[in-house]
Each structure stands twice: as structure tokens, then as C-alpha cells.
Amino acid sequence: QLQLQESGPGLVKPSETLSLTCTVSGGSISSDNNYWGWIRQPPGKGLEWIGSIFYKGSTHYNPSLRSRVTISVDTSKNQFSLKLSSVTAADTAVFYCARASRYNDAFDIWGQGTLVTVSS
């Protein structure tokens, strides 16, 4: 079955750029029925949608993060990636990648999540 796995550094210094990759296995990222998203969860807090991408490259970002976020896709590797620039301690969170249906806008498959700490 389809699985998602986040990967990337667990520690990022303030003002630097956080970079994560989500690898999709057991299925193709090039699906007309789905798009792919990043969601984060600060310790002890709720979920926050960061942004989403369709395999053809169209992206949508949370307005509050738009100036600092870039999401890209590599269909040849079945991966999509997140870059968040100028990070501060407030960006410390568990980052999840997830699949959503284009027809019901629900995230139905999630990666296990990866904790990224922003600290010097």
C-alpha cells in the first residue's frame, strides 16, 4: 500500500533554511486524483497546513507562510520537497507529509512525521 516517508536534518540553525523530502512508495506521485501536502505540528500544539503541490507542479501555500515556503516535486524520484527559509525557534515542529484527494480535500495517508528543531 502507499506509504510516505519524511527525511531531512533534525536540527536547523536560526535564520537558515529548513529542507525536507517526502518519498512516496507503493504508488505513483503522478496521480491526477491526488495532491501532496506538508503539515506541521509544534510541540504540544495543533496541526498547521503549510502547503500542497500537484504532480504537474502547481502549488498552494498557507498565506501566513507563503513568503518563506517553497514546495517542489520530482516525479522521477517519486518525491516532493519542502523548503522553509529564515527559520526561528517558532518553526520547531514535527513536520508531516501527506496525500490528499482532489475530490474531498482530506489528507488520507500520512507519513510518520519528523521532528525539526531550530536551535543554534
Added chain:
Amino acid sequence: QSALTQPPSASGSPGQSVTISCTGTSSDVGSYNYVSWYQQHPGKAPKLMIYEVSKRPSGVPDRFSSSKSGNTASLTVSGLQAEDEADYHCSSYAGSNNYVFGGGTKVTVL
């Protein structure tokens, strides 16, 4: 866009029911039937429990039900079981390909 509003906690005894509210605005919950609910156990990824306000994915027990009225959606867990103790998050489409989540509600089975 602002986060949807959920109560921080809710509780019930085994076998009882618990209802969690999720309040948004006329720009998100009130305008679209794309409200979802997620269950999250400690240290685990969220799991989709409800989509399109009231539909359950395959494998989700029918003890989980949801509805919407105006700007507020509600999730009800009937016949509470120990394994239902978890955090529950709501989410809504907010227009212009944007999505918003709630702050989460911790459900305790007494």
C-alpha cells in the same frame, strides 16, 4: 486565515458518548462541505476519521459520526472505548486552495 476553534479537552466514561465542536467562519466551515476529522494518538501521525463533513473512510467504526450546522462542525464518538482516547483535529477547506486546522481536542476516557 485563523485556526478553527476546538475545546482543549473533552471526556466521557466507557460506553458513553462525547461530542467535540469545531467552530470556523463563513469563509471556511460555513461555506464548504469539506470538513475532515483526524484522530492522533501520542507520538503517532494523524489518521483520517471523517471527510466531507460526515463520510467515514473504510475501516473507521460507525461509532464515529459528524455533522455541520452553520459555521460549526461536530464530531461525536459513541460507545466510548479505551482506544478512543486521543487528540482529535478538525480541518476545513478555506477557499482559494487553502486549508485550515483546529487546535485539537484531547479526549479522555475516564
